[in-house]
Amino acid sequence: MYFKFGRPDVARRLFDEMPQRDVVSYNTLIAGYSNCGNLAAAGEVFDGMTERNPVSWSSMIAGHARRGDLVSARELFDRVPAADRNVVCWNAMVSGYTQNERFSEAVKVFQMMLQESRTSVQPNEVTLVSVLSSCANLGALDLGKWIDGYIKKRRMALGLFLGNALSDMYAKCGCIVEAKKVFDRMVEKDVISWTIIISASAMHGLSEEAISGFHDMLVHGIKPNDITFMAILAACTHGGMVEDGLNYFEMMSREFGINPKVEHYGCVVDLLSRAGRLSEAEDIINSMSVPPNVVVWGALLGGCRIYKDDARGERVVRRILELDPEHAGSYVYLSTVYASFGRLEEAAKCRLKMRENRVVKTPGCSWIEVDNTVHEFFVGDRSHPQSDKIYSMISSLGPRMKLAGYVPNTSVVSQFIDEEEKEDALFMHSERLAVAFGLISTKEGTTIRVVKNLRVCTDCHDAMKIISKIVEREIVLRDRSRFHHFKEGRCSCKDYW
DNA sequence: TATTTACTCT
Secondary structure, three states: OOOOOOOHHHHHHHHHOOOOOHHHHHHHHHHHHHHHHHHHHHHHHHHHHOOOOOOOHHHHHHHHHHOOOHHHHHHHHHHOOHHOOOOHHHHHHHHHHHHHHOOHHHHHHHHHHHHHOOOOOOOOOOHHHHHHHHHHHOOHHHHHHHHHHHHOOOOOOOHHHHHHHHHHHHHHOOHHHHHHHHHOOOOOOOOOHHHHHHHHHHHOOHHHHHHHHHHHHHEEEEEEEHHHHHHHHHHHHHHHHHHHHHHHHHHHHHHHOOOOOOHHHHHHHHHHOOOHHHHHHHHHHHHHOOOOOOHHHHHHHHHHHHHOOOHHHHHHHHHHEEEEEEEOOHHHHHHHHHHHHOOOHHHHHHOOOOOOOHOOOOOEEEEEEEOOOOEEOOOOOOOOHHHHHHHHHHHHHHHHHHHOOOOOOOOOOOHHHHHHHHHHHHOHHHHHHHHHHHHHHHHOOOOEEEEEEEOOHHHHHHHHHHHHHHHOOEEEEOOOOOEEEEOOOOOOOOOOO
């Protein structure tokens, strides 16, 4: 109780004054310290215990995981005596990885658990919710489907948590129909269930469905929250429905009393910027009720890049670098703009600054699930065991793609861009590697599903359209914010993204 | 006394 009031000192005094202390009193103290992030104190108490139970262990594991220290969490987990390693200990480890975006590790631990669980513990709802969340992030549809089967086999109830996690997994793995089926099967639905469906429609470019989902939700008496509005704004952005988006943005505070956060401004600025309404977007930033962050300015910068508004772009970059001198996107943008004008000296200065400030770009990474295994590819990756086959598949596609009308993006700019960019151009983008691997390792005609950590570039987007046509395969590519369904030379996003 | 779902830009 005193921990909840932010008074660990009082809690500790009470503990020290107790006439006798059992394992429960120790555990309470550990949980208290660990909840308020004081792992040093928690560890001291833990180390001093003569007798521990699963509660002591899981509190410690969860405490470290919450602070992002997965190494310590895992060390503790590996030290848990077999007799104490109950389902909550496993869950603390799986959810620890999930919450720290270490999705593959979460899946690995879950698979370890299944190995052991034949004799001892069985996964429960909490385990499955965490693993499903990891599957959703990884786009691991096979494992997700397996878990769906497991839920059915064990006749587990589809409560709010499990139903939402399952529905979201299907949505993020590209199966929006399945996601809706799960949603329909759920007896009880909350704001999260509805938000998942709205956001799923948005991700798949089904703006109308997202909007009708929003209104259905209101009819069912569920109040939208701030995240629901993020989903509906994203739907408008992906569909290019600017006026609708602006209306929902206004409705949010006027009708639902939700004050826009910096995230909502991010959505609206993105909405306007992608549609080319750059000065309106800039006006919004300059009149925001909360200070704009790098994300908001970054959304406007994206618009400046698409619509080649260099003057505004320069202004925006200056604001971004004030907030984050290491903002990689700004430097890349600047060097491209300078180079396109032939201002090579400025471009070179820009590269120098990047090096001085140790700017690190997030490397492009894509992954594909084949036979229950997630295969990961980075830009220009040659580390995959089947690398030779992958690259020869790509080369063999080349001439066929050109015949079908594919023109690689060899604009003048590419000669002047910085070294890293050049590497990108020379090496293969990760999504092509993943798709090529899919082509050589799956049956003819099956859909290829790839997930990418960044947005797909125009060149790869063109390439994917052509590939889908010449190999007669559907390619489903999930990028950072949405799905592209490539089929017969076309993309579901209608080239607006 | 311990563990669980949706989230803006590059």
